[in-house]
Amino acid sequence: MIPREEYVTVRGDRIVVSYRNLFRRQAVLSEVSMVARPGEVTAVVGPNGAGKTTLFSVLMGFMRPDAGVCTIAGMDPARYRQDRGIAYLPETLRFPPGWTVGRLLARAADLSCPPANRVGTFESTIQRAGLETETLSKLVRSCSKGTQRRIAFAWALAGDPRVIVVDEPFSGLDPASRVSLRRQLHAARQRGCTVLMASHELAEVEQLADTVLIMQRGRLRSAAHLKTDGQSLAAALASELAKPGKR
Amino acid sequence: MSEVLVPFPVRATVLVRSRARPLAIVLVAIGLYLLRLVLGAEAEPGDLFQTGAGLTGYLVPLVFTGVCSDLDRSAGALWLQKPVSPLRFFLARFGEATAVTAALSVLLALCLGFAASLLDPGYSGSDIFAASGRLCLLALVLVSVGFGMSSWLPRSGALATTALLVLTFAIEIQTALGATGAAPPSVGLVRWFLLPIWALRDPYSIGESGHLSANLVWPFAYAAIWILIGALGIRHATRVPARRGRPPRGSSRPERATGPPHGGARP
Numbered sequence: 001m002i003p004r005e006e007y008v009t010v011r012g013d014r015i016v017v018s019y020r021n022l023f024r025r026q027a028v029l030s031e032v033s034m035v036a037r038p039g040e041v042t043a044v045v046g047p048n049g050a051g052k053t054t055l056f057s058v059l060m061g062f063m064r065p066d067a068g069v070c071t072i073a074g075m076d077p078a079r080y081r082q083d084r085g086i087a088y089l090p091e092t093l094r095f096p097p098g099w100t101v102g103r104l105l106a107r108a109a110d111l112s113c114p115p116a117n118r119v120g121t122f123e124s125t126i127q128r129a130g131l132e133t134e135t136l137s138k139l140v141r142s143c144s145k146g147t148q149r150r151i152a153f154a155w156a157l158a159g160d161p162r163v164i165v166v167d168e169p170f171s172g173l174d175p176a177s178r179v180s181l182r183r184q185l186h187a188a189r190q191r192g193c194t195v196l197m198a199s200h201e202l203a204e205v206e207q208l209a210d211t212v213l214i215m216q217r218g219r220l221r222s223a224a225h226l227k228t229d230g231q232s233l234a235a236a237l238a239s240e241l242a243k244p245g246k247r
Numbered sequence: 248m249s250e251v252l253v254p255f256p257v258r259a260t261v262l263v264r265s266r267a268r269p270l271a272i273v274l275v276a277i278g279l280y281l282l283r284l285v286l287g288a289e290a291e292p293g294d295l296f297q298t299g300a301g302l303t304g305y306l307v308p309l310v311f312t313g314v315c316s317d318l319d320r321s322a323g324a325l326w327l328q329k330p331v332s333p334l335r336f337f338l339a340r341f342g343e344a345t346a347v348t349a350a351l352s353v354l355l356a357l358c359l360g361f362a363a364s365l366l367d368p369g370y371s372g373s374d375i376f377a378a379s380g381r382l383c384l385l386a387l388v389l390v391s392v393g394f395g396m397s398s399w400l401p402r403s404g405a406l407a408t409t410a411l412l413v414l415t416f417a418i419e420i421q422t423a424l425g426a427t428g429a430a431p432p433s434v435g436l437v438r439w440f441l442l443p444i445w446a447l448r449d450p451y452s453i454g455e456s457g458h459l460s461a462n463l464v465w466p467f468a469y470a471a472i473w474i475l476i477g478a479l480g481i482r483h484a485t486r487v488p489a490r491r492g493r494p495p496r497g498s499s500r501p502e503r504a505t506g507p508p509h510g511g512a513r514p
Binding site: 060062064078081082083084085086087088090094095096097098099103106107108109110111112115116118119122152155156159 | 253257261262263265266267317322325326327328330332336485
C-alpha cells in the first residue's frame with residue numbers, strides 16, 4: 001500500500017490508442033509521452049479532436065491503450081484508481097437519476113472514506129463546494145449547469161484524492177464559480193496533488209498551469225514550462241499549431 | 248463506528264424514485280388490463296388476483312433490470328473514480344434492485360388481494376401468501392438476467408432481458424399449442440437460455456421426484472448462472488491490470504522510451 005501522503009506522479013509512455021469499428025480504424029493518440037508531477041498543474045491544450053479526453057481516459061485506466069505504458073505512482077492506473085481513487089471532473093456531466101444533492105455527496109463520503117471519517121468528509125465536502133442548505137435537498141438533475149459542475153467537483157474531491165483530473169472545468173461557470181474553482185485547484189496544488197487539466201480557456205490555463213502540453217491530431221506537439229519559459233501561452237499555441245504536422 | 252451516511256433503505260428509495268416514470272407506466276397498464284377484465288366478463292376475484300399478480304411478477308422486475316446500465320457512461324465514471332471494487336459496487340446494486348423489486352411485487356400483490364376480497368367478501372386471501380414467495384423468486388431470476396445482460400450490453404441490457412422474456416413466452420405458447428414433430432436441435436439449445444417458466448409457475452409443488460427442493464433448485468441455479476455472467480462482464484469491462492492491446496496495423500510495436508518523456512523540467 002502507498003502511504004497516503006506520498007506524492008504521486010502520473011506517467012504516460014508512448015501511448016497509442018485507436019478507435020475501431022468493423023470498417024475502419026482511426027488513430028486517436030500516436031505515441032504520446034508525458035509526465036504530470038505532484039504539486040503541479042499540468043494542462044493539456046489543443047483544438048477539438050486533438051485527443052485530450054482520450055488521453056485522460058487512458059491515464060485514469062478507463063480505457064486500455066493499444067500500445068504504450070501508463071502508470072500512476074508506478075502502478076497500473078486502474079488498480080491505483082480502485083485502490084486510492086482519482087478525482088475526475090468529466091466535460092459532460094450525467095448524474096444518475098433520483099439523487100438529491102445532499103444524498104449524492106453523502107454517498108461520495110461513503111465510497112471515499114473509512115467509516116470513522118465519513119461525517120467529517122461529508123461536512124468538509126459541503127463546505128468546500130459552497131452549497132447552500134436548500135440546495136442539498138434539491139434533485140441533482142434539476143440544478144443549473146454551473147451548480148452541477150460545482151457538485152461534480154465536490155463529489156470528485158471527497159476523500160482528498162492525490163490525483164485530480166479535470167476536463168474543461170470552467171465550461172458553463174459564472175465568474176464567481178470560476179474564481180472558486182480556481183482557488184480549489186490552486187489549493188489542491190499547494191497540498192501536493194497532481195492536477196491534470198484540459199481546457200480551451202487559455203487565460204485560465206495561464207493562471208493555473210505550471211506545465212502546458214500542446215496536442216494536435218493525437219500527437220504531442222510540445223511541452224512548455226510556463227513559469228520558467230515566461231512566454232505567452234496563446235503565442236506558444238499559435239506557433240506550435242502553425243508548424244507543419246509530422247503526418 | 249461503522250456509519251453509512253446513505254444506508255440501504257435510502258438507496259432503495261432513490262432507486263424507486265429514479266424509475267418512477269416507467270414504474271408508473273407499468274402499473275397503469277396492469278390496472279387498465281385488470282379493469283378491462285372486470286368490465287368485460289364475469290371474472291372471479293381469484294382469477295383477477297392471479298392474473299394481476301402474474302403481470303406484476305413479470306413486468307415490475309423489467310423496470311429494475313438495468314443494474315449495470317451506466318457501466319460505460321460518464322455516470323459510471325462518477326462512481327468508479329472512487330476507491331471501490333467495481334464488482335462489489337455493482338453486486339451491491341444488484342442486491343438493492345432485487346430487494347426493491349421483490350418488495351414492490353409483494354406489496355402490489357397484497358393490494359390486488361385486498362381489492363379482490365373487496366370485490367367478493369367470500370374470497371379468502373390464502374393465494375396471496377402462496378404467491379408472495381413466487382414473486383420474490385421471479386424478482387430474483389429476472390433481475391439476475393438483467394444484471395448479466397446489462398454488464399455486457401450496458402445500453403441495451405434491459406431491452407435484451409425483455410426480448411428474452413418475450414422469446415420465452417413465445418416458445419412456451421408454441422409448445423402449449425401442441426406443435427407436432429420433434430423440435431430442431433437449435434430450439435433445444437435456445438431453451439437452455441430461456442427463463443425456467445415451468446419451475447417458476449409453481450415452484451413449491453412437489454414434483455415427480457417427491458421432493459420440494461427439485462423445483463426450487465432450477466430457478467436458483469439459473470439466477471446464479473446469470474449473476475456469474477454479470478460478474479464476468481463487469482470484470483471484463485473494468486479489467487485490472489489493464490491489458491495492453493496490439494499496435495495499429497502498419498506500425499511496429501513501439502519500444503519502451505529510453506529518453507526523458509515530455510513534461511517540462513523537473514522541479
